[in-house]
Amino acid sequence: MIKLQKQLAEKGNAFTVLEGRFLQLQESQKTLKASHDALMAKVDELSIQLKEERLRSLGLEKQLQASSLAQRRAEELQERIHDLEKEKDLLKENCDKLFNSAFDVTQEQKWKTREQQLKLQIAQLEVALKSDLTDKNEILDKIKAERELNENLSQQNQDLQLRFLEQKQQLDEIKDRMKFFTKESDIDVAELSEALMLIKVRNTQKKEELGFLNKVDEEVQRDLERSLRELQATQVETVQELEKTRNMLIIQHKINKDYQTEVEAVTRKMEDIKQEYELKLESLAQLLDMRAARIRKLEAQLKDIAYGTKAHIFKADITDQDVADEFDETVHLERGENLFEIHVLQANLAPVALEAIGDPEPSTFCTYAFYDFELQATPVVRGSKPAYNFTSQYTVRMDDFFLQYLQNSTVTLELQLAHGLDYQTVAACQLQLHKILDHNGKVFGTSPLVGVVDEVQSFGTLDYWLRLRLPMDQAIRLYKERVKALGYLSANHREEMKEQQALATPHAPREASAEGCLNELHITVHCCSNLKSQQPDVQPSPYVVYKLFDFPDHDTCILSSSNNPQFDDHMAFPVPMNADLDGYLKAESLLLYVFDDKDTYSHLYLGKAKVPLISLAHDKCITGTFELTDPSGDPSGTIDVTLKWRFTYLPPPGASMTVEQAKFVAKETPVKLVSAEEKAKALPPLPPALAQQVPMPKPRQRTMVKEKTAGKKVSFMDTATLESSVRECSLSSAGEHDTVQEESMDQKPQQEPVKVMEAVQAAQEEKVEEGDDEVSHFSDGQLATPSSPSTSQDSDITEDLVAPEQDGEDTLATDLNESIHSDSDDCIVPGQTTQGRKQPSERIRIEIISLSLRPDSRVAVDTTIVRLFVEYRFLDLPSEETPLSLPKPQAGQSIHYNYSNVIHVDVENNRARRELLRSVLRGDARQLESIKFTVVSDPPEEEQDLECEDVGIAFLRVPQILEQQQDLIDTSVDIVDVLDNSVVLGSLKVTVEALQALKSIIEESPLTPS
Structure with a gap:
């Protein structure tokens, strides 16, 4: 008791001391508050003064700008004045020169003297020209006379040649006669000549009195023969000169031809060299361009590696458990090591899964293997929502192999159903690891459990979190930089190899395929x-x-x-x-x-x-x-x-x-x-x-x-x-x-x-062709949820993406298959169905493109509506809906579904549907002539027990396509509230391609209403 009283006295003294200290702190707080108020008042005054000074500085800056503009304009005017003064001086100088030249007498005398000299020179030149003309005329006359003489001599030469030919012909005739006579008789030429001489002698004796006349004729004949011989000699000389000239011309022609061949060869060689150098220059310029482009690309890549991978500061999600967690001091980590934790929170089993198991309170546990560590198993927990709360810790080295594993791999967790000492794998899921590289602290996640037995696909969900106990921002950033640099290096190496192959291999012309059809x-x-x-x-x-x-x-x-x-x-x-x-x-x-x-x-x-x-x-x-x-x-x-x-x-x-x-x-x-x-x-x-x-x-x-x-x-x-x-x-x-x-x-x-x-x-x-409707269940630009898993022997999980079709085309909705290459031998695969191509007249395509809401509409204001999807109904077919529900669009924005569906109306496999469509066009089934689009609110993931709610509807008449004679491409349809049809919530953009199909139905039989 005494001890307690003593402790009470000590506590009272301590309390008194603390109370005094508290009073002092209150007084100091009051003084500080007063000084703070004074300082705030001072700050307000200073801010007002600063504002006034800023306004004053703005006014002064405007004045300074105005004065600078005025000064600049004054400088321009000064320059213009200076230029005008220069022009004035030049005009004055020119005017003085003109004045002096107009009234200068000595200059006029010089001009007159110069004029007289020029006139005298002109007269002398005229006299010389006349004498030259006279000489020219004389020379022309002489040339004319020589030409006439030449023509006369040429004519005489021709006459003499004719006479020579005549004489030669006569001589030939005489020789022929002599030959004839000598051949016909035995008289030889000597005897005949003797006979002729005797005859000639007799004639001369008879005509001696006329001998002087023969002498005159012989002299004339001698003169003619002499002139003929002279002309013949002249002709021979002329022919020889002409032959010499001809030979010279031939030699000159050959020389010129050789020169021309040599010039052509030199020109061709020069063009080849020029073309070769141009090709070299072009290739060098190409190499320089490639080098410059590579330098620019490498600079951009270095800049991207150096400044692109920034060290982002992530704030971890702080919870009460984080505050309570303390690092286990018994774990000793070496340099470069870290502690990786996987915590399995709980599993939420779906009612369908419980029915398939046959036990509303099953006993389950989870098994998983991380990296190269051994298999881990959680405790066995009973219930439809088992809370395992199991944490496994791994001491890992933060090297590139582990970081690459975190970025590219997942942990497969299997849900085991316990039967006494035996167990059975009933579901599995994947734990994503790559988020740990982007966030510090705990990274929470929810993964869907997929059944592996019976027909249950959606088995439920599993909640978990991952954590690296020690932040490694620097190591992760350096790893990302290395990964990026290695990617650039491999891309650059491939590009360099391709460029070298392109430069080394000449461009050969393409040939036709040897197969002909491929x-x-x-x-x-x-x-x-x-x-x-x-x-x-x-x-x-x-x-x-x-x-x-x-x-x-x-x-x-x-x-x-x-x-x-x-x-x-x-x-x-x-x-x-x-x-x-x-x-x-x-x-x-x-x-x-x-x-x-x-x-x-x-x-x-x-x-x-x-x-x-x-x-x-x-x-x-x-x-x-x-x-x-x-x-x-x-x-x-x-x-x-x-x-x-x-x-x-x-x-x-x-x-x-x-x-x-x-x-x-x-x-x-x-x-x-x-x-x-x-x-x-x-x-x-x-x-x-x-x-x-x-x-x-x-x-x-x-x-x-x-x-x-x-x-x-x-x-x-x-x-x-x-x-x-x-x-x-x-x-x-x-x-x-x-x-x-x-x-x-x-x-x-x-x-x-x-x-x-x-x-x-x-x-x-040999395959059987199926005629059922093929519907593309995936949106353009978006991925499908794993609600309908599919399996493949190629170890690929595929998801399809649909691209919108163009007008008049018979292509089905295109799929975008995204693959995961897995090391596991067993995975889940999609099967496929064969669907023949249909002509545009045998199909109708309906596409839901986008949705937008009015800012003041009920749906936009209601905070309970988070996600929306669209469903539609055509004819008597089951309603179709977009595979994904997207977040509600904000004001002025729209969400894009790009969901396309093809409905076949061919005669072979869908005759009943075609007849129903014909009756709709005739007006017999007016309740089916409109396509009804319904906008549905999808509850958030944390409230999946709630039901979907219709919030808006829109209608599109099929006969409108025939009335407008064109397909409805990117048509906006008003969405009205389901509670009040007079209120417009927004617009829905759709595409309906059915013109060719409707025309083909009309051509089969006229539309006569019954």
Whole structure:
């Protein structure tokens, strides 16, 4: 008791001391408050003064600007005055010169003297010209006389030549006579000459009295002969001179020809050298451009690595448990180590799962394996909502292997049903690990449990959290920088190798395909530029997805944290050159979607680019930069792609083709037709290796197949993070993926692809064609929820994305298959159904594009309405709804569903539906002539026990399409409130393509109302 009194006295003294200290603190607080009020008053006064000073400074700045403007104008005016003064001085100087020259007498005398001198020179020149003319006339007369003489001599020469020829002819005749005489008789020439001499002597004796006349004639004859000989000599000399001249001209011609050949050779050599140097200059300029582009790209990449991967400060979610948690001091961590924790909170089992188990209070526990550690198991807990509250701790080393595991892998957790000492695996889920790299502290998550037995798919949900006890922001940031740098290095290396191959290999002209019916389309996605993330101040981790023709969707690798990713993704598609492909190329476009692997909330694409394919139908290459647009239609960057044929593209018979394409068309020879059965019998079975080497387009299928084995691992994605999980791929797997693609491009087919094509066609002809409606259940730019899981032997979990169809096309809704490459041998797969293509006159397409609300509408104001989806009803068909419910749009915004559905009205398989539609057009079933769209409120995830609520409806009349004679493309329909039809809540943008189908129904039978 004394001790207690003593303690009470001490406590009282301590209390007195504390009370005194408290009073002192109160007084000091009062003084501080008074000083604080005084200081605040002072601050107010100073702020008022600052405001006045700012206003005064603004006034002074305006005055200063006005004065500077006035000063500048004064300077300009001063310059103009200075220029005018200079002009005035020049005018004055010119005026003085003009005045002096007008009144100067000496200058006029000089001009007169100069004029006289020039006149004298003109007279002298005229005299000289006249004398020259006289000499010229004399020379011309002499030339004329010489020409006349030359002509006379030439004429005489010709006459003499004629006479010479006559004499020669006479001499020949005489010789011929002499020969004749000598031949006919035995008299020789000597005897004949003697006889003639005797005759001549006798004649001379008779005519001696006339001998002087003969002498005169002989002298004249001698003169003529002499002149003839002179002329002949002159002619011979002239001919010789002409021959010499001719020979000289021939030699000169040969020399000139040799010179010309040499000049042509030199010119040709100079042109070759010039062309060679131009090619060298062009190649060097190309190399310099490539070097400059590479330098710019490397600078941008270095800048992106240095400044793009920022160390973001994340605030951890602080809870009461976090405050109470204390670090376990018994755990000793070395340098570079950390403590990773996985905490399994509880599981929420669905009623359907409890019914399948057959026990409302089952005993369950969970098993999972993390990284390279042993398998962990939670305690066994009984109940429909078992709370395990089990934490497993792992001492891990924060190296690149572990960080890569966190980013690209998941933990498979299996729910086990306990039966005494035995257990059975009933469900499984995936725990996402990559969020731990972006957040400090605990990362909470909810993963859907997927059943692996019976027919239960949605087994419930599992709540868990992950944590790294020691923050490692610096190590994680350095890892992201290294990953980004390695991605850039691999992309740069591939690009450099391609450039070297392009420079080393000459561009050979393309030839026609040896197979004739097969071709290869090469698609290369080079890069994207100026991408914008949906989240502010965060770089996206982009990848590109596209679908060509009937092939499965193709996706590129993921590049972490980059606004300008370099993909250099190359893919070759073997396609048959038939009418379907030709129609697809001429009417469709290639849609390229860019997704962000980090975006796990909005499920929207970063950008979409549309590449028209009509140039490929004309055997042209498509290379360029295409604009990316976000779901709202705004620009969100650019993408560079290249599409080209390996061989010359030949359109099918009956289609238009270019002149170049016509060169490769071979003449057809008549071939005996073979039935499909004979072809199938005659064709040998296709070896599996060959079927794997030559991938062919195959029909799309949607048959649900399910594994019923109980003890196997299953891989399923979290609802909130499905999209990011679907696109996870490590750098190593991405590199292997590219390597496989490039190797498949280099491989040569060992057998004829024509036989492969025939085998595939024969196999397809044996399949039974289903005529039911094929509905595309996935939205454009959004991913489907895992409510309908599907399985595949290729270890891929696929999700489809639908692209809107164009007018008048017979293509079904395109699917965007997103794949997860898993190491597990057992996973969940989708089946597929075969659906034949329908003509536009045999189908109706309905697409729900977007929805917007008025800011003052009931739905926009109601805070309990969080998510919306749209369903519609056409004719007597079951109602269809969009696969996803999207967050309610904000004021001035809209949400995009892009959900498309094709309804077949062909005569073969859907005659009843076609007749019903004909009766609607006739007016017999007015209650079915409108398509009813219903906007439904989807309860949030934490309140799934609530029911969906209809909030608005909209109607669209089918006969309106016939009245307007056009399809309703991007038509806005008013949404009215279900409570009051006079109140408009917003608008719904839809597309209905049914004009061709309705016209075909009208053409079958006239619409006469009954």
